[in-house]
Amino acid sequence: MPLATLSRLAAHAPLRVLVVHDGDTATLDCAGILHPLRLAAKCLGPERLTIDAQLLEAAVSASELQAQLILLVTAEDSAIANVSSMQAALSLCGSAQVWGAVGGAVHRAAGLADDVFAAHDLYSLESVPLTCRGGAASIDFALSLIEAIYGAALQSEIMEMLQVQQVRAGASNQAERFGALQPKLAEALQLMESHIEEPLATDDIANLVGISRRQLERLFKQFLGNVPSRYYLELRLRRGRQMLLESHHSIVQVGLMCGFSSGSHFSTAYGALYGLTPREERQRKLSSLSESAHDHTARL
Numbered sequence: 001m002p003l004a005t006l007s008r009l010a011a012h013a014p015l016r017v018l019v020v021h022d023g024d025t026a027t028l029d030c031a032g033i034l035h036p037l038r039l040a041a042k043c044l045g046p047e048r049l050t051i052d053a054q055l056l057e058a059a060v061s062a063s064e065l066q067a068q069l070i071l072l073v074t075a076e077d078s079a080i081a082n083v084s085s086m087q088a089a090l091s092l093c094g095s096a097q098v099w100g101a102v103g104g105a106v107h108r109a110a111g112l113a114d115d116v117f118a119a120h121d122l123y124s125l126e127s128v129p130l131t132c133r134g135g136a137a138s139i140d141f142a143l144s145l146i147e148a149i150y151g152a153a154l155q156s157e158i159m160e161m162l163q164v165q166q167v168r169a170g171a172s173n174q175a176e177r178f179g180a181l182q183p184k185l186a187e188a189l190q191l192m193e194s195h196i197e198e199p200l201a202t203d204d205i206a207n208l209v210g211i212s213r214r215q216l217e218r219l220f221k222q223f224l225g226n227v228p229s230r231y232y233l234e235l236r237l238r239r240g241r242q243m244l245l246e247s248h249h250s251i252v253q254v255g256l257m258c259g260f261s262s263g264s265h266f267s268t269a270y271g272a273l274y275g276l277t278p279r280e281e282r283q284r285k286l287s288s289l290s291e292s293a294h295d296h297t298a299r300l
Helices: 002-011 028-044 056-061 083-093 104-109 116-120 137-150 152-162 174-178 183-194 202-209 213-224 228-246 251-257 263-274 278-299
Strands: 015-021 049-055 069-073 098-102 130-132
Touching: 002 098, 002 137, 002 263, 015 028, 015 056, 015 083, 028 049, 028 069, 028 137, 028 152, 049 056, 056 083, 069 083, 098 137, 130 137, 137 152, 183 202, 183 213, 183 228, 202 213, 202 228, 213 228, 228 251, 228 263, 228 278, 251 263, 251 278, 263 278
Parallel strands: 015 049, 015 069, 069 098, 098 130
Antiparallel strands: none
8 A cells, every 4th residue: 555655665775756847846836845855865865865856758758767756746737737748647657666646737637636535635645646736735745755754753854944833634534535425435434533442343334334345345445445444454553653653652552552452463464564563663763863863963
């Protein structure tokens, strides 16, 4: 899944990020993406992260591009909205492990204009392509990318540099994304979000919502690209990751509070999704905080 893939991108040395745009890099959409990422690259060094920006025409015509993450940024009235340009852009983005689209024109041309994510979210890291509506949300999107790949400590450092007090969430929760458009799905998502510590069985969720299990699975597959049980597991693990990074609860406590029967069960599931154990996650956070403190002291 995208969140797990994003966290694994940090293993690339260096991680190469390509920002493909159709105009002036000083526009809010493009600058909002590039500036935080370039600050992150400066903090991490070129051996860990490199950022490149290219015009769409040059990027598409290039014979070979070595980028694990490609972000396609366009203006509202971009010429990329024509079919041939979009096909070339999508072919380019498909060469990356993860890609994202920023700006309304990209969403429309990619067939996402009527999708509930594009309509209601500022941005989303939940599925491929990653999406961002552009404007000021580009800064929130870039900072969330930094956190997803390199952790909260680096994100905090970049926020301090930018004098940003808070990163807005892409959406407050999944249930709000659907609302009246898919009320049964929204109700099921709300049940999951309110039963993290004591998870409900898929059959119980379907019964409470008033539809069959098969109907519930069809809704999840259509709108979330996942089966209910897998989505529920990843929801609990995301909550666990947040608690690991932001609280002082023990790993066993975090696991129990996220509905896992034991610390070992939590660690196994966490490692399968994120590619590292909860203990390694905490150690990486502490290491990043220590490095940030050392760098800050060195600059004084």
